[in-house]
Amino acid sequence: MARFRNAFRARASEKVCWRDQTGSATIEFVLWFPLFMTLFLTSFELSYYGMRSVLLERAVDMTVREMRLGISRPQNTQEFKTRVCEKTLLAGSCAEDLMVELILVNQATWNLPQGNIACIDRNDPMQPLPAFGTGGGGDLMLLRVCWLKRPFFATTPYVMGLPRDANGEIALSAVSTYVNEP
Template identity: 55%
Template sequence: MKHVLQKAWRRFRARDGNATIEFVMWFPLFLTLFLTSFELSIYGMRSMMLERAVDLNVRGMRLGNKRPNTVDEFKLNVCNETILLGDCLREISVDVRRIDTTSWALPTDAIGCVDRTQDYKDPENVEYGPGGSGDLLLIRVCVNKSPFFGTTPWVMGLPRDPSGGVSIVALSTYVNEP
């Protein structure tokens, strides 16, 4: 028994494996940093692509080249101009509202995003109206996307919806030309 205890004591005091302990302590931190930076770059590229698609469509509406009559036509136009959004037509919601230029009252409610927990149900508080001649219109577009890594939204402090997705929002305004 004494021999077993001496052997165990020697093994306990040995310095073999010190690098393993440091690796176990530091590797999760560096891996989290790497994965968070990767997720943030994907989130930024998706956001930039959505902003670009909305801006291209709003520019076409300003110039009179593109005048979508329905919200589905506008969604299709935006989704055709972007990449990195996957199933864009199911996950996009569009809100177009006329802004009263006498009071300049902007909408105070948050843009409604697609509810993915209820089979991609469109939000109820959105409007779509092409407006009349000389009207100032505010366009709000929301796309709900799942993050690549489940822990990233907590690390980055991003708000998540009940389905676990993160909202990407783009805003733009334009005036209908007569």
């Protein structure tokens, strides 16, 4: 009987859970997988926002070029939004997400607008009308555009440190200036 008891004790001591190697890869996976997935998803979304920002800049520049040369002069904000959205790829609901300011710059004082570019406030049912004046020949015009987009992944704004509005949306902006041809 003593021999049986000693054999059982030797066998039991081999099965101690802290010495067991099964499942050790699972622990490493659980610890590292969220970090790598967050890094991957954040880099994907950062690339997507970069691409959208470049496409917005391109669309605004093309529209401003037409305005500068007098090829087309939109008479109101909605017409300008439509023209920008036609030139923007990956737009989705572009016209509803854009806020456009077209401001005449006084060349005597050179007073430029201060503060951030105004973006759409989705909590306010009555949106304020931004400044939009086409100006005359030889006038210096400042154009500011803000485009709100909701992030794909909830953790992205925290990881990238992007400023968000009250609804959690991220603002992409474009600024351009031009002088009207006489």
